Amino acid sequence: MDAESRLQELGILKEIAELLNKGKDTDEILSDVLAKLLHVTGLKTGWIFLIGPDGFYTLSAKKELPEALSRSNFAPMCSGDCWCIERYTDGRLDKATNIIECKRLEDAILNNLGDTGSLTHHATVPLRAGDEKFGLLNVGSPHKTHFDKEELALLESVALQIGSSLKRIKLAQQEQELALTAERNRLARDLHDSVNQLLFSVSLTAKGGAAMAESAEIKETFSYIQELAQEALNEMRALIWQLKPRGLENGIVSALRGYAQMLGLELEMRVKGIVNLPGKIEEGIWRIGQEAMANCKKHSGQDKIVIELAAVKNNVVLEIRDPGCGFHFDEKNEMPSLGLKSMKDRTEGLDGQFWIESTAGAGTRLIAIIPI
Structure with a gap:
């Protein structure tokens, strides 16, 4: 040359x-x-x-x-x-x-x-x-x-x-993912050590106040404060789960079962053809499953949910169903809630496809197909 x-x-x-x-x-x-x-x-x-x-x-x-x-x-x-x-x-x-x-x-x-x-x-x-x-x-x-x-x-x-x-x-x-995980762990730890403990103290104090109060009106006020504190405590524990999922180190199935148990949901889990998933996809499925179960607990009126996870060719298919009240959904419109939009965004962020089938009074079905 x-x-x-x-x-x-x-x-x-x-x-x-x-x-x-x-x-x-x-x-x-x-x-x-x-x-x-x-x-x-x-x-x-x-x-x-x-x-x-x-x-x-x-x-x-x-x-x-x-x-x-x-x-x-x-x-x-x-x-x-x-x-x-x-x-x-x-x-x-x-x-x-x-x-x-x-x-x-x-x-x-x-x-x-x-x-x-x-x-x-x-x-x-x-x-x-x-x-x-x-x-x-x-x-x-x-x-x-x-x-x-x-x-x-x-x-x-x-x-x-x-x-x-x-x-x-x-x-x-x-490196970015490790930093994000570390920050989530730190935030989860701080929430547990501070806000979580404060809410627990408020709940105990309100319970004690209700027991000591002589007036029925004051008892009712303390009981209401206790209920609010307990509800906030449950929400905080769910948030800590989302930030730092206990059980994900044992696999996605273990983590989903643990989260359902924490929410008080009866989970039917079906797995077909899945051996190992890339970490990024496993975390995406975990977050989608969390959001779906939280929605079910808050809005469906049911405590039962079915999650199916299957490997089909070069894709993993996640299907989530509940027999609850459902809602009217038109796929031409935007997602009706932030939670559903988050699930769709997570799926598409993994180059996948996400859609919803729901009718008022007939339950809800969510499907995510993600390439692996």
């Missing part, structure tokens, strides 16, 4: 490094980096798959995909197997490869699924940082069936930069 080409390559790597260090939103960063890479190399098309340890992949960035691959909201790119992902998953793909014929394009041509834009091949490069792998960078151009050594070396350098950035983002998210 001559000096001019080397300087050009260093310039490309510098521009991409600047993009990678700009933000924390993974999809946005990958999209910007892919656009920059295609622009400076003169390549036409590219896409990035992020791949989890279980082999489940998502299309996180794409530029100028032909009609055959972009139809139906990029459906051909979001499911099914292909050679680059198979080789990545089984460990055969560990460096920039020249060149992989695209099975997705071959299938599109075979089934007449649309114009491929004369794209038939692509180079593929694993995204990695040290021994940790994150996914694949794929690039190509119409009629291009070969990448030379310099092109592959550049792609591999860019892929290493992307992998390092993904590692940085992952570590930052883990």
Whole structure:
């Protein structure tokens, strides 16, 4: 490589490094980096798959995909197997490869699924940082069936930069989650040691006052104060549970059962096909279940609730039902309560789908489907 080409390559790597260090939103960063890479190399098309340890992949960035691959909201790119992902998953793909014929394009041509834009091949490069792998960078151009050594070396350098950035983002998210957990634990401890104890003292004092009072009117006032203090104490204990869930270390089922028992609900729990869930998803399900049970206790008029948790393909399905009074719900309108909106937001924050089925007098059914 001559000096001019080397300087050009260093310039490309510098521009991409600047993009990678700009933000924390993974999809946005990958999209910007892919656009920059295609622009400076003169390549036409590219896409990035992020791949989890279980082999489940998502299309996180794409530029100028032909009609055959972009139809139906990029459906051909979001499911099914292909050679680059198979080789990545089984460990055969560990460096920039020249060149992989695209099975997705071959299938599109075979089934007449649309114009491929004369794209038939692509180079593929694993995204990695040290021994940790994150996914694949794929690039190509119409009629291009070969990448030379310099092109592959550049792609591999860019892929290493992307992998390092993904590692940085992952570590930052883990640090943020640990800090948030620590703050929740501190707040739960402070509430227990201060407000919780004060409410307990108020309840005992009111009970003593009611026992000592001679006037019926004063007795009734003290009894009312005791009831209010006890209700506030119950609310505080529920809040502490939400901040610092006892039992989650023993799994989501144990935590949900414990919370139902604390609320005085009769919980029927059904689990199918679930072994281990990622921590973030487990906590999301825990929070959704908490909110649903609290709503049931406050509004349904029933003390029975059914929670079903099942693994279906690459998703976990959470279904919560109660036989209570229900309510009128039109899915075209906004969520009728902050609690329901919170459950929907938590589900969508995990890239899932959430919906409600409820009719006045006929109970309520909540469903959350979250990819794993």
